[in-house]
Amino acid sequence: MMNIDEYKQIVQNELEKYFDEQKKNSKYSSTIWEAMSYTTLLPGKKLRAIFCLETAKLLCGDYNLALPCACAIEMLHAQSLIHDDLPCMDNDDLRRGKPSNHKVYGEAMAVLAGDALISFGAQTIIEKTPKSVEIEKVLEVVKLYMHSAGALGIVAGQCADMEAEKNVKNVDYENLKYIHTYKTAKLFEFSILSGAILAGADIKTLDKLKEFANTFGLAFQAYDDILDVICTTEEMGKTVGKDEKEAKATYVSLFGLNDAKAKFNKLIAKSYDILKEIGLKSQIYNDILDKMFERVN
Amino acid sequence: MMNIDEYKQIVQNELEKYFDEQKKNSKYSSTIWEAMSYTTLLPGKKLRAIFCLETAKLLCGDYNLALPCACAIEMLHAQSLIHDDLPCMDNDDLRRGKPSNHKVYGEAMAVLAGDALISFGAQTIIEKTPKSVEIEKVLEVVKLYMHSAGALGIVAGQCADMEAEKNVKNVDYENLKYIHTYKTAKLFEFSILSGAILAGADIKTLDKLKEFANTFGLAFQAYDDILDVICTTEEMGKTVGKDEKEAKATYVSLFGLNDAKAKFNKLIAKSYDILKEIGLKSQIYNDILDKMFERVN
Numbered sequence: 001m002m003n004i005d006e007y008k009q010i011v012q013n014e015l016e017k018y019f020d021e022q023k024k025n026s027k028y029s030s031t032i033w034e035a036m037s038y039t040t041l042l043p044g045k046k047l048r049a050i051f052c053l054e055t056a057k058l059l060c061g062d063y064n065l066a067l068p069c070a071c072a073i074e075m076l077h078a079q080s081l082i083h084d085d086l087p088c089m090d091n092d093d094l095r096r097g098k099p100s101n102h103k104v105y106g107e108a109m110a111v112l113a114g115d116a117l118i119s120f121g122a123q124t125i126i127e128k129t130p131k132s133v134e135i136e137k138v139l140e141v142v143k144l145y146m147h148s149a150g151a152l153g154i155v156a157g158q159c160a161d162m163e164a165e166k167n168v169k170n171v172d173y174e175n176l177k178y179i180h181t182y183k184t185a186k187l188f189e190f191s192i193l194s195g196a197i198l199a200g201a202d203i204k205t206l207d208k209l210k211e212f213a214n215t216f217g218l219a220f221q222a223y224d225d226i227l228d229v230i231c232t233t234e235e236m237g238k239t240v241g242k243d244e245k246e247a248k249a250t251y252v253s254l255f256g257l258n259d260a261k262a263k264f265n266k267l268i269a270k271s272y273d274i275l276k277e278i279g280l281k282s283q284i285y286n287d288i289l290d291k292m293f294e295r296v297n
Numbered sequence: 298m299m300n301i302d303e304y305k306q307i308v309q310n311e312l313e314k315y316f317d318e319q320k321k322n323s324k325y326s327s328t329i330w331e332a333m334s335y336t337t338l339l340p341g342k343k344l345r346a347i348f349c350l351e352t353a354k355l356l357c358g359d360y361n362l363a364l365p366c367a368c369a370i371e372m373l374h375a376q377s378l379i380h381d382d383l384p385c386m387d388n389d390d391l392r393r394g395k396p397s398n399h400k401v402y403g404e405a406m407a408v409l410a411g412d413a414l415i416s417f418g419a420q421t422i423i424e425k426t427p428k429s430v431e432i433e434k435v436l437e438v439v440k441l442y443m444h445s446a447g448a449l450g451i452v453a454g455q456c457a458d459m460e461a462e463k464n465v466k467n468v469d470y471e472n473l474k475y476i477h478t479y480k481t482a483k484l485f486e487f488s489i490l491s492g493a494i495l496a497g498a499d500i501k502t503l504d505k506l507k508e509f510a511n512t513f514g515l516a517f518q519a520y521d522d523i524l525d526v527i528c529t530t531e532e533m534g535k536t537v538g539k540d541e542k543e544a545k546a547t548y549v550s551l552f553g554l555n556d557a558k559a560k561f562n563k564l565i566a567k568s569y570d571i572l573k574e575i576g577l578k579s580q581i582y583n584d585i586l587d588k589m590f591e592r593v594n
Binding site for chain 2: 022026027028029031032033036079083086087088089106107108109111112114115116117118119120122123126127135136138139142143145146147149150151152153155156157158159160162163164175178179182
């Protein structure tokens with residue numbers, strides 16, 4: 001059985017391999033690969049990649065067929081962080097305890113690094129997924145990757161978030177859920193579904209996993225909103241307290257800290273329930289849920 | 298037989314259709330679709346889309362199977378323009394005679410619109426290419442799209458361009474060709490090859506078309522460098538004279554105007570020759586080459 005740290009190391013090593021291959025061949029443009037790999041390789045939780053690998057392993061016994069896709073997810077996640085941190089977006093100098101991408105490589109290179117990570121992720125899925133996986137599944141996964149990356153995924157969430165900021169007093173729960181679903185849950189959905197699709201899951205399992213991913217995704221965002229209030233910048237490795245300062249709509253701003261915690265607990269409880277319903281027994285899934293629950297309670 | 302204006306109109310209509318479909322379904326995030334469609338739909342030459350359609354038509358008689366891909370190319374092209382125009386990049390307020398994307402929607406939305414266009418292009422190829430096209434061909438085209446979009450394509454060119462600016466006096470012809478190949482020729486290569494692949498071209502034809510696309514792409518960039526010196530901002534619909542002001546490496550800065558023109562003429566002559574070699578008789582290809590030749594000479 002794999003544990004979280006083993007998965008993390010496998011993903012980290014594989015990502016390093018992919019970037020090293022490319023750096024060798026980029027005569028006049030090696031800086032872009034440096035900038036792309038910098039944020040992707042920063043030590044992070046790699047939760048999304050781990051969900052992808054563990055789901056594939058649970059459903060077909062082999063996580064390797066999902067390894068390129070798990071790496072692609074981390075690239076896409078890094079892309080969203082790099083562009084999020086830009087001065088014209090959240091203007092954040094710190095990410096995972098290190099200077100954010102544009103502080104190291106400059107704004108222009110950070111814009112380009114984000115752009116290139118979107119396509120390098122999809123390229124990785126297409127070129128590195130083992131040939132034993134049917135091509136229909138690969139194409140389906142690339143399609144979902146595109147949905148998650150763009151204006152039907154992360155970008156929709158960021159856009160809705162920016163729109164909400166203009167009139168934060170009018171943001172109701174439905175609007176907040178939309179923001180969180182697209183900004184956060186959609187990428188967890190992709191992580192879990194892509195692992196399941198590559199492993200050959202049936203429609204019923206996919207539907208239930210989608211429900212889990214969306215519930216977990218909302219819990220994860222509530223968790224993030226709560227930690228932004230109760231943690232220090234040092235503990236988080238990124239600037240905290242910004243939500244309140246920027247008058248962002250969050251679980252805490254909408255419901256207060258106690259009710260936000262109650263809502264978070266409900267979402268975590270529902271996540272456990274869905275796993276029971278599917279009969280999915282995963283130490284990894286449980287460890288992730290347990291740890292989040294402990295930290296907020 | 299189709300002419301350039303007919304192709305242009307078909308692409309414009311199809312793009313409008315795709316964006317309209319999405320705008321309807323984007324409750325809290327409709328602004329992103331507005332921003333994405335704004336630059337993509339600005340009246341432009343749509344040369345890249347036309348090459349894609351015409352190549353498919355020449356090789357299999359039907360341009361429709363390449364229409365979603367042709368639209369994707371215009372999305373990708375618009376993406377590169379939007380990010381290029383950003384204040385941290387070229388800082389350009391004017392594009393195709395209109396305010397550039399960030400002047401209308403703000404910098405943050407322009408960053409997001411570019412991001413989302415990369416994925417919407419790939420999504421369009423996957424979801425809209427007629428089911429009659431084999432899935433292997435679709436996946437091959439999506440892979441090449443990703444190469445063109447990222448650090449093996451446009452982004453590599455932009456990165457090399459930025460690196461060159463730091464030390465423009467050391468830029469030699471090989472370096473300049475690298476910049477132009479990646480920044481410009483690769484997208485023409487994708488336009489022509491994708492049309493050919495979808496139409497079922499054989500390897501030999503693909504190789505020759507690739508040679509044409511790369512020669513044409515370099516000619517096109519030389520053309521752009523020359524027009525930047527000999528045209529007015531009004532004629533071009535974008536700010537001109539910037540290359541010299543920013544001390545960019547161009548055909549003109551490297552060889553002077555007369556030798557740049559001579560090099561351009563050679564590339565155009567070579568482009569005609571390759572077409573003859575393949576036996577490709579296309580009024581559209583010829584019209585495009587003729588027009589460029591006339592304007593510079």
